[in-house]
Amino acid sequence: MHAWPASEVPALPGKGRDLRIHDTATGGRITLDPGPVARIYVCGITPYDATHMGHAATYNAFDLVQRVWLDTKRQVHYVQNVTDVDDPLLERAVRDGQDWTELAERETALFREDMTALRMLPPKHYIGAVEAIPGIVPLVERLRDAGAAYELDGDVYFSVETDPHFGGVSNLDAKAMRLLSAERGGDPERPGKKNPLDPMLWMAAREGEPSWDGASLGPGRPGWHIECVAIALDHLGMGFDVQGGGSDLAFPHHEMGASHAQVLTGEYPFAQAYVHAGMVALDGEKMSKSRGNLVFVSKLRHDGVDPAAIRLALLSHHYRSDWEWTDQVLADAVERLGRWRSAVSRPDGLPAEALVEEVREALADDLDAPAALAAVDRWAERQNAEGGTDEGAPGLVSRTVDALLGVAL
Structure with a gap:
């Protein structure tokens, strides 16, 4: 499966700072120190x-994580999956009378x-669950043969009790896990399971x-969590730098995935940091798709x-916060974009070297995009009101906003 084209990331003078980021597993902020190639998996x-x-x-x-790393002169090995076979996809295809493969494509x-359109940097590897199945089957067989998985009416389940670190990603108690398992695709009430939290590895046809073809597993399809594990282990290996996704993935998806990988390899941890973005409300x-209360990027684009501006609306909220999309959020972003473009359109301007460092520091501090936006706002306000004589300043600001925030002025 192919990803999307990459927009060019301008090179900035100097060097960015190492990223300090909130890690769900420890509950605190850690400083990431990748090697020359930073590794990230995003669901x-x-x-x-x-x-x-x-x-x-x-x-x-x-x-933003990628852009901070690139600014430190590292390379980034980014992997993302597509869950191109799953119950919600199949249900939608039946509802709409479509072929599920055509819907997914x-x-x-x-x-x-x-x-x-949003200038998101593409993954190096963009892998569909279906194309990963040949690599998934042997992992399920290994878990079963090692006694970490068991069969139930033809389905294969992972035994969470085989991982001594289980629970260490989300840090939830058993009651909370059980409630979320039922809400987020698990089947804790199914009779015959060793533990209500045990997730499915292979669903019989x-x-x-x-x-x-599941070889010794019989015909079927993989469970949700083992898909990402197979892809991440194949392309990144154990101990990669960041496992990322929305906060609703901390449990069960990232918790279960970490346990699968740790039992498979005997190594710990699966990822150095588990980073989760907040939820957007309307x-x-x-x-969410199940509620149908959605604002689509494509609809906004088609409306002109x-x-x-869409990207600036996203950046105006800290990535870990839960926030609500409103018409005012978008209107404020449109107005901000106009002010910034006006400021950088002049032939010269106020010196901007300090601004570059302010933006770098804000993003290195747990991706504080609102603080970065506020720094650019201050420069733009003074630039629009007073102007300056530095001929390189407008271009430097434009490149900084592009390189670090992904916004083309």
């Missing part, structure tokens, strides 16, 4: 609907268009649903909204 979409603002906010956060293509409810 991708289930492509049964277009990209909404909740998706965009999450991918914006991890785009169409929505994935639209996602690529949205990511391109169901009538009317797609299935693949009309007081979390924006500048993608740079």
